[in-house]
Amino acid sequence: MSDQRVSDQPDPSPYDALLLLSFGGPEGPDEVVPFLENVTRGRGIPKERLKEVGQHYFLFGGVSPINDQCRELLAALREDFAAAGLDLPVYWGNRNWAPYLTDTLREMVRDGRRRIAVLATSAYASYSGCRQYRENLADALAALEAEGLPLPKVDKLRHYFNHPGFVEPVVEGVLRSLGELDERVRDGAHLAFTTHSIPDSAADTSGPVEAHGDGGAYVAQHLDVARLVAGAVRERTGVDHPWRLVYQSRSGAPHIPWLEPDICDHLEALHEEGAPAAVMVPVGFVSDHMEVLYDLDTEAAAKAAELGLPVRRSATVGADPRFAAAIRDLLLERAATERGASVERCALGALGPSHDVCPVGCCPARAERPAAAGADSPYA
Template identity: 85%
Template sequence: MSDERDPSPYDALLLLSFGGPEGPDDVVPFLANVTRGRGIPEERLKEVGQHYFLFGGVSPINEQNRALLAALRADFAEHGLDLPVFWGNRNWAPYLTDTLRDMTLAGHRRIAVLTTSAYASYSGCRQYRENLADALAALAAEGLEPPRVDKLRHYFNDPGFVGPMADGVLTALEELDPRVRDGAHLAFTTHSIPTAAADTSGPVAGHGDGGAYVRQHLDVARLIVDAVREETGIEHPWRLVYQSRSGAPHIPWLEPDICDHLEELHDQGAPAAVMVPIGFVSDHMEVLYDLDTEATAKAAELGLPVRRSATVGADPRFATAVRELLLERAATERGSAVERCALGALGASYDLCPVGCCPARTPRPAAAGADTPL
């Protein structure tokens, strides 16, 4: 097999995602999984779950992961890459531990892992690594020999991730009235997180002032602005803003919120806005509710024309990027020199999360990092 199609030492790929309810009866148990250990009463979970109930209790994330799974399998087959692809979730079926157990019993011993989170942060990276460590420990407790898992590097600045989002912005701009299109502001949105978590995201040397989380998002936003300018000749004004805050009011989180930002744009006389959810791989619940429902309603109240651009989802270019990331990591593990593909100012990310990267408030074991015991 040529190096271009050689996945060794890996014998499988695991798509690891957040999970979501697939019916009204799933909502409260799902939220109980998400908030386990925080002591949140069931009545409060029912209140939080109203966003899901507006959509029949179904989060689109599982269906979108099925689409991505199919896209990955199709891309692998088309390019002669003989590697099975599995899927497991942190918080809902198919559960990560169950999927890893099935993979182990099927004989898989070296597994590459793709998470549906492109950026560095505790909740977007380290927590997935902790979940992997928990699942491997559970297999060991059952008497199974756990496989080795390697998480593929952050892909926020990969052309296969950035390109589809830039095209989505162009499409959204075309949907605006031509009279307001050229002056439209681009509001790049991502999940708000506590400022303390942002400041400690990424390697220790870069901690502070939003850490890697903010820097990576700003880099992607700049790439998209440049791509739109190259296509249209227009440099649209833009800002990185946040959504989906869920923490206690007294704890500082990243701001401004998207709805507050829309009010600011209206007050400043902006003719229109495009919301660009660069922090999300697919159109899951926080995109459907926080942007398509809540923020869109705010814009209508203000009389501000607004559109929302598409996320990457199962775009074939993203599937290609995943294949290339997998083969890049495989070649690196075999000791081969590899040219790493990345756009923007930050360059390609690291294969192993460094010691001290995106720390938890309470230290816990995490797989697939420089601090993971071999």
């Protein structure tokens, strides 16, 4: 059977629902420390330290923007599905704050949902960006099982870092940011593609076993997207902007190696090298949540101002209609595959489309824990 495009064939079967699975965030000052306790549970971090970390949230009234951004994406998905004639309910659950994943799965089961596609708001392979979501799914399924509820089958949709519906909004965001720079420095502006730093050991073991090595799939996927975006900017402007992949939001102990350079260190280096300007491109993030607002818009912007280096920060994809359409595409692609059809899998760049089912050894956990929606899942 020849490959088919699925965009014009809105058949979601065997799926009867889509679950938008995100990180979660506090929505008021009283929720900040309890939220951080959820995030860091098991690590033995004192409450006083959590209050210090929470200052980032208190600068913004104790409210993370991530939940509102999930609501916007949820609305965009429902609008896109309706316009495409796709009759499929969309639910939303979080790992670390309300609406909690377990509560949402319980609601879905009571609504009669038995085969669920899951879209995580993390586009890349890594323990924290993929397997930890799968572990949380397993925890939620175990809770439902303990309650005697029927267990749905859950399938996590593949990584979408190189899907055109993710890449194109990033490209346009960079073009807009370049256009905001003074024309005297615009053509010489450097592009700083930024993503969350993770421990070197976690990066090196990210992705399937065959992708393990220096930086693993995590670094390789980010570099692939950065090349795509920089190339598209060059094609549309005629200017070849220098670029580099850099990191932000490190939270680990100083003696443990994490991915570098940090964005603020990179801005200092650009200034010393005589770069006239920079655009910070948060390509590792789906939406403008707290780590973008604080680490880039506050901390890195302050460093740039101190240096006298003109900077702009480009937008994340957020609830862009093209991203919502990409999620629909991923869903229908996976649905057709589950029905046994051969479909055209949409991906740009050198790496091609990611796997549907995480294989054994993919993004291994720090400690042995069951994870759903993978080849090693205890839930068939």
